[in-house]
Amino acid sequence: MFKWLDPYAKSETLYHFCGKLLPYLMVSALALLLLGNIWGLAFTPADYQQGDSYRIIHIHVPSAIMSMGAYAAMASAAFVALVWQIKVAHWAVLAIAPIGAIYTAIALITGMAWGKPMWGAWWVWDARLTSELILLFLYLGVIALNGAFSDRQVGAKVSSLLALIGVINLPIIHFSVEWWNTLHQGATITKFAKPSIDPSMLWPLLISILAFAVLLMALTCLRLRTAILVNEQHRPWVRKLVGG
Amino acid sequence: MVSLVFLQRELRLLARQKADWLNPILFFIIVLSLFPLGVGPEPNMLRIIAPGVIWIAALLSVLLAAERLFKDDYRNGVIEQLVAGRQSLLPFVLAKTFANWLSTGLPLLVLSPVVALLLGLGQAELGAMALTLLLGTPLLSLLSVLGSALTMAADKGGILLALLILPLYIPLLIFASSAIEAASMGLGYQGQLAILLAMLLLALALVPMAVTSALRINVS
Numbered sequence: 001m002f003k004w005l006d007p008y009a010k011s012e013t014l015y016h017f018c019g020k021l022l023p024y025l026m027v028s029a030l031a032l033l034l035l036g037n038i039w040g041l042a043f044t045p046a047d048y049q050q051g052d053s054y055r056i057i058h059i060h061v062p063s064a065i066m067s068m069g070a071y072a073a074m075a076s077a078a079f080v081a082l083v084w085q086i087k088v089a090h091w092a093v094l095a096i097a098p099i100g101a102i103y104t105a106i107a108l109i110t111g112m113a114w115g116k117p118m119w120g121a122w123w124v125w126d127a128r129l130t131s132e133l134i135l136l137f138l139y140l141g142v143i144a145l146n147g148a149f150s151d152r153q154v155g156a157k158v159s160s161l162l163a164l165i166g167v168i169n170l171p172i173i174h175f176s177v178e179w180w181n182t183l184h185q186g187a188t189i190t191k192f193a194k195p196s197i198d199p200s201m202l203w204p205l206l207i208s209i210l211a212f213a214v215l216l217m218a219l220t221c222l223r224l225r226t227a228i229l230v231n232e233q234h235r236p237w238v239r240k241l242v243g244g
Numbered sequence: 245m246v247s248l249v250f251l252q253r254e255l256r257l258l259a260r261q262k263a264d265w266l267n268p269i270l271f272f273i274i275v276l277s278l279f280p281l282g283v284g285p286e287p288n289m290l291r292i293i294a295p296g297v298i299w300i301a302a303l304l305s306v307l308l309a310a311e312r313l314f315k316d317d318y319r320n321g322v323i324e325q326l327v328a329g330r331q332s333l334l335p336f337v338l339a340k341t342f343a344n345w346l347s348t349g350l351p352l353l354v355l356s357p358v359v360a361l362l363l364g365l366g367q368a369e370l371g372a373m374a375l376t377l378l379l380g381t382p383l384l385s386l387l388s389v390l391g392s393a394l395t396m397a398a399d400k401g402g403i404l405l406a407l408l409i410l411p412l413y414i415p416l417l418i419f420a421s422s423a424i425e426a427a428s429m430g431l432g433y434q435g436q437l438a439i440l441l442a443m444l445l446l447a448l449a450l451v452p453m454a455v456t457s458a459l460r461i462n463v464s
């Protein structure tokens with residue numbers, strides 16, 4: 001059933017495949033990012049309540065959604081890597097982790113910048129904020145664990161295992177944080193019972209989300225190519241490629 | 245049967261290296277006694293912060309013990325022999341976890357009346373604290389065995405282990421301290437206990453599997 005996927009487990013094929021995809025992904029990510037953000041930041045009407053400050057939504061929401069999307073992608077790669085023992089999938093895990101961590105950091109920072117004028121505080125121990133912060137810790141754990149081994153192969157495998165453990169734990173953390181918060185006090189500020197967002201604001205937002213997704217793919221391709229070169233540097237095809 | 249042999253070995257090792265399990269217990273008591281010095285000795289204040297303080301101290305002391313769990317066995321080749329022996333690693337992992345609980349979890353449970361005395365807790369809170377420790381410390385042991393197995397061959401453990409397992413401890417911390425808090429307000433806390441038990445059972449089913457594969461990865 002997955003016969004067509006098989007060749008891409010080979011690092012050389014995957015390297016060239018990523019190389020072919022990369023320019024398309026980069027160009028479309030840039031185009032979508034410019035379109036979505038310029039449209040969202042400059043040409044949508046201001047919010048009747050929040051004024052212009054709501055416009056940060058066009059960066060905050062896409063990065064938050066894709067920080068979780070990146071974790072799902074990373075965990076799937078980890079699953080493939082551990083179950084079918086595919087080396088390139090381990091490298092994919094490590095390629096995605098820092099991108100996901102940066103997305104999470106962007107979501108947190110823009111969220112804080114948004115929270116200050118709206119809620120009057122940079123940080124509120126709300127369920128969503130807390131689980132996003134923990135997500136950042138999980139990403140950092142995967143990155144740090146990989147860096148701690150002198151044997152690169154062992155480091156890659158162990159961090160894949162950690163990524164997979166995190167995926168089981170993530171829903172548990174998410175719900176416990178949610179209950180923890182509601183046990184103390186009802187979430188009053190964040191649950192702005194949303195009147196479904198106006199189409200003039202929705203479209204640029206959707207485009208921005210798509211842009212962040214494509215950017216994630218593009219950066220993953222880029223980092224995966226580098227990882228393949230670094231890990232396979234002793235292979236003849238890499239030597240020929242870099243002319244060494 | 246095999247588990248018993250491993251357990252005997254673990255207990256003998258613990259008996260010979262007393263610092264491994266005595267230090268975390270001392271650490272637990274020291275952390276607890278620092279809090280009143282830091283936030284002031286008013287009994288009301290202490291009673292409010294007690295649930296969180298107790299569990300944070302427990303988490304940190306268990307973390308302290310976790311770092312060396314597999315290090316020696318890894319360095320002197322015991323784990324490599326076990327993996328090379330082509331037998332299930334499960335008895336070894338279970339014995340390790342149980343010995344870890346006996347040496348770090350159980351003492352906390354035994355100490356809980358003393359803690360209650362130090363922080364001025366009443367009868368109800370003491371009961372809740374003992375129950376949460378009873379259900380929570382085995383979970384702590386499972387998770388620290390997991391973290392320790394992941395970082396076994398790492399060159400720099402320490403802070404890395406904390407980064408890995410403290411996020412995993414969060415659900416436990418939330419429900420355990422909320423159970424004690426509910427008890428202090430005279431409310432029922434069976435719900436929190438049920439969730440703690442559920443998390444323990446889930447971890448008991450999944451963690452040994454993850455630990456055995458982490459051990460295999462580290463020696464391959």
